[in-house]
Amino acid sequence: MAEYTRPQSEEEFQRNFKQKKPLMNSTEAFVESSRCLFCYDAPCIKACPTHIDIPLFIKQIHTGNVDGAAATIYDQNWMGNACGKVCPTQVLCEGACVLNHAHVKPIEIGRLQNYATRQVIEADKPLYRKGEPNGKKVAVIGAGPAGIACACELSVLGYAVTIFEAHEKPSGLTVYGTAPYKITNEEALSEVAYLQKQLDFDIQYQSPIISEAQIRDLEARYDAIFLGVGIGPTSSLGIPGEDLNQVIGAVEFIQDLRFKKHHLQIPQSVVVLGGGNTAMDAASESARMGAEKVYLVYRRSKDAMGAYWFEYDLALSAGVQGVFNASPKEILEKDGKVTGVKFIKTVLENGRLSEIPGSEFFIECDMVIKATGQAKMGDFLKQIKGLTLDTSQRIVVDPIRYQTTNPKYFAGGDAVNGGAEVVNGAYEGKQAALGIHLYLTGDFRPENPKPKL
Amino acid sequence: MADLSVNFAGIKAPNPFWLASAPPTNSGYQIMKAFDAGWGGAVWKTLGVPIINVSSRYGGLNYRDTRMSGFNNIELISDRSLSDNLREIEEVKKYFPHHAVIASLMVETKKEWEQIIKDVENAGADGIELNFGCPHGMCERGMGSAVGQEPAVLETIVGWVMQAAKIPVITKLTPNISNIEDPGLAAVKGGTDAISLINTIKSIIGIDLDTFAPYPVVDGKGTNGGYCGPAVKPIAMNMVRQLAQNPEIARTPISGIGGIEAWRDVVEFILLGATSVQVCTAVMHYGFGIVREMDSGLRRFMDERGYNTIYDFAGKALPNVLEWKDLNLSYKVVASINADKCIGCQLCYIACEDGAHQAISVSSDPANRIPSIIEENCVGCNLCSLVCPVEACITMEVQPPEAAPVTWEQLSEANAIPDSFNDPRAGGNGHYVPEPRLALRK
Numbered sequence: 050m051a052e053y054t055r056p057q058s059e060e061e062f063q064r065n066f067k068q069k070k071p072l073m074n075s076t077e078a079f080v081e082s083s084r085c086l087f088c089y090d091a092p093c094i095k096a097c098p099t100h101i102d103i104p105l106f107i108k109q110i111h112t113g114n115v116d117g118a119a120a121t122i123y124d125q126n127w128m129g130n131a132c133g134k135v136c137p138t139q140v141l142c143e144g145a146c147v148l149n150h151a152h153v154k155p156i157e158i159g160r161l162q163n164y165a166t167r168q169v170i171e172a173d174k175p176l177y178r179k180g181e182p183n184g185k186k187v188a189v190i191g192a193g194p195a196g197i198a199c200a201c202e203l204s205v206l207g208y209a210v211t212i213f214e215a216h217e218k219p220s221g222l223t224v225y226g227t228a229p230y231k232i233t234n235e236e237a238l239s240e241v242a243y244l245q246k247q248l249d250f251d252i253q254y255q256s257p258i259i260s261e262a263q264i265r266d267l268e269a270r271y272d273a274i275f276l277g278v279g280i281g282p283t284s285s286l287g288i289p290g291e292d293l294n295q296v297i298g299a300v301e302f303i304q305d306l307r308f309k310k311h312h313l314q315i316p317q318s319v320v321v322l323g324g325g326n327t328a329m330d331a332a333s334e335s336a337r338m339g340a341e342k343v344y345l346v347y348r349r350s351k352d353a354m355g356a357y358w359f360e361y362d363l364a365l366s367a368g369v370q371g372v373f374n375a376s377p378k379e380i381l382e383k384d385g386k387v388t389g390v391k392f393i394k395t396v397l398e399n400g401r402l403s404e405i406p407g408s409e410f411f412i413e414c415d416m417v418i419k420a421t422g423q424a425k426m427g428d429f430l431k432q433i434k435g436l437t438l439d440t441s442q443r444i445v446v447d448p449i450r451y452q453t454t455n456p457k458y459f460a461g462g463d464a465v466n467g468g469a470e471v472v473n474g475a476y477e478g479k480q481a482a483l484g485i486h487l488y489l490t491g492d493f494r495p496e497n498p499k500p501k502l
Numbered sequence: 503m504a505d506l507s508v509n510f511a512g513i514k515a516p517n518p519f520w521l522a523s524a525p526p527t528n529s530g531y532q533i534m535k536a537f538d539a540g541w542g543g544a545v546w547k548t549l550g551v552p553i554i555n556v557s558s559r560y561g562g563l564n565y566r567d568t569r570m571s572g573f574n575n576i577e578l579i580s581d582r583s584l585s586d587n588l589r590e591i592e593e594v595k596k597y598f599p600h601h602a603v604i605a606s607l608m609v610e611t612k613k614e615w616e617q618i619i620k621d622v623e624n625a626g627a628d629g630i631e632l633n634f635g636c637p638h639g640m641c642e643r644g645m646g647s648a649v650g651q652e653p654a655v656l657e658t659i660v661g662w663v664m665q666a667a668k669i670p671v672i673t674k675l676t677p678n679i680s681n682i683e684d685p686g687l688a689a690v691k692g693g694t695d696a697i698s699l700i701n702t703i704k705s706i707i708g709i710d711l712d713t714f715a716p717y718p719v720v721d722g723k724g725t726n727g728g729y730c731g732p733a734v735k736p737i738a739m740n741m742v743r744q745l746a747q748n749p750e751i752a753r754t755p756i757s758g759i760g761g762i763e764a765w766r767d768v769v770e771f772i773l774l775g776a777t778s779v780q781v782c783t784a785v786m787h788y789g790f791g792i793v794r795e796m797d798s799g800l801r802r803f804m805d806e807r808g809y810n811t812i813y814d815f816a817g818k819a820l821p822n823v824l825e826w827k828d829l830n831l832s833y834k835v836v837a838s839i840n841a842d843k844c845i846g847c848q849l850c851y852i853a854c855e856d857g858a859h860q861a862i863s864v865s866s867d868p869a870n871r872i873p874s875i876i877e878e879n880c881v882g883c884n885l886c887s888l889v890c891p892v893e894a895c896i897t898m899e900v901q902p903p904e905a906a907p908v909t910w911e912q913l914s915e916a917n918a919i920p921d922s923f924n925d926p927r928a929g930g931n932g933h934y935v936p937e938p939r940l941a942l943r944k
Binding site for chain 1 (some may be wrong): 567623704760844846847848849851868871891892911
């Protein structure tokens, strides 16, 4: 039986997709912040890809200096609010909290971070101002976390920044690809609006950069270019039936869901293919949309899944059923409609996954969601001269300055790391901005104090 | 089975848990409820010419998420009519003949003292407590701590009271004084039957950062209050100890007051010489029900150690409280970290490094968060064990003695200590101190 009934209204949708990390009230924040030990050389700081001074901002929350706490967060991470909600904190800061070793519940760092940043965003209290214009212009391709972070950092350094974004809205996968119970569109968008208002960078929406001519044009008009292009649509499985209407990529499915909400039609029975976090999200979401049966099918074993254990647990708690060691062979149809998937059982032998002959079986379903990886942006990137891609079509960069092999180009986020968290994109975008600053001025000071209000 | 009953200077009560003269003893209603809950005695909210109180009266000192670790008030003595209070004393005694009802009193002239003593005796009070402690409001009018701070005046008034009173008299002292033994001696010389302490400490509990007015705020202004609650307990215990160790005061029963909330506090006060305790802030915070925990804990403590009455262990800590000069300088403890329990917060490291003696090191391997004690640098100060958030993780290990026990006093007598800066022995005892410039590498 399904754990969730089909949402018929916005209210029911929000109930089914209740926020996993709801905003703390002031009493919660006070009590929770009181528990922090203020560790020396704190492991949580080291576990944060952006190295936020977590004990400091927690102390600031506790002592009623919430604006100061927000500044401590934004000093390190321009996506501070989004990261508080969507970061896999269990394996980052909260996973590193020393209280875990005492079998005491770790500090809820993500929710405290969100508490502080939400207050400045909702009160629209600016913390920074645009730096003195230095006459230099930078183009940023992609308004995802990496692009926004890069633009923010460049703005405080005095650059005129224009972001070119293919979609209608900023935030990239935070808005288009994150499970709705992790963050709402409104919340993700409000952070970018808040930052844009105080730092005054330009975002050109529905302006995809696709062609070589556009690239030449940008190169002529800008002093440096940041590639925050992310990764592409769901890649093909190469099995029969993949072109049917009811076969959809997980990224596309989540994007649809986030904007159509309860208006999105989900059939009774769904098969989700894949073992990563996106597969967990898509399965969880299908169940929360009221699908009676949701199968999560992965071709390897449960332990070999790339997804975090807590994401799998979350899917199970939503009523998802896991099927392992099963590889899809064909998507079946009747009268043009999906009726099921034919699988073959697999086994791992000597490190190699092989199919067990004669072990074919079927799972009936009305819809298939492929969460089996996304295509890279290789075709687009190959139009940029001198840009080196690795064998996985990721952009090769200097690991500190995030400069590509074409010195005018810098890059960060999924296009570089192959698909990681918002926090990684935020870090890489900021580092790239500092790299651009070095490239254009010879000055590289990661510790540059930001002009503050 | 422990017998908790007490006979405190002739005042009998089923147990030593008494309510201090304060808001919880403002009425017969509250005191009857308290006795019903398990309290053995109550000192009635101070009687005197009824006063007028201000609105907004209390302020709290919070530590982290702990509310009211300190507490202050600017409330005065009873604002109810004397006749109402007397009638209620009589009624309480009717219902609870074996509980202690003590009338706290504060008046000015000898005649007023004589009259009010007669009144409370007629109402059936078991004893009298003289409020020479209130440090706000009443002292501006020559009463309360104004008396407690003038030993001669205190002695005179105690003398008046002793002449007039037929029931036992407790003199309550203010801690707002340089040496508590001065008013203690004055009370004894005046003939008091018992002493209670401490009353509250003059305090400003906080400032409103918008209006710059001190808490509690009265129409944009404030005044000093009286400070009490858990934070004052160490001050109160030392004052109780001082009186209990003074040979001229030692035979006078002492009622201990100051931050008492749990059985352990009660035991500590008794070990320092108190034979009843008075509680206010804890009741203002949690209600009369906390006495259940105090009762259960005290009984368990006594049963486990075979004490029948509180007099079996009263004052037992006093022989161990010495002057500093009599402590053994040859005794040495060294910190030890239990690596199995350590959670790697490194608070011990930074506390020792920045706040003490640079006797703890951390590994250069970031995967190893467990600090190490540099035993030869450790002076045995305890700081690391105090900041450690894990129960029994850092312990202070007693070292085998390297020399026979010796005290500063003995060294002084043997002329074995430096007595001037030029003395060649005046170079300290040589514990590790890093070079200043090493600080800049950290």
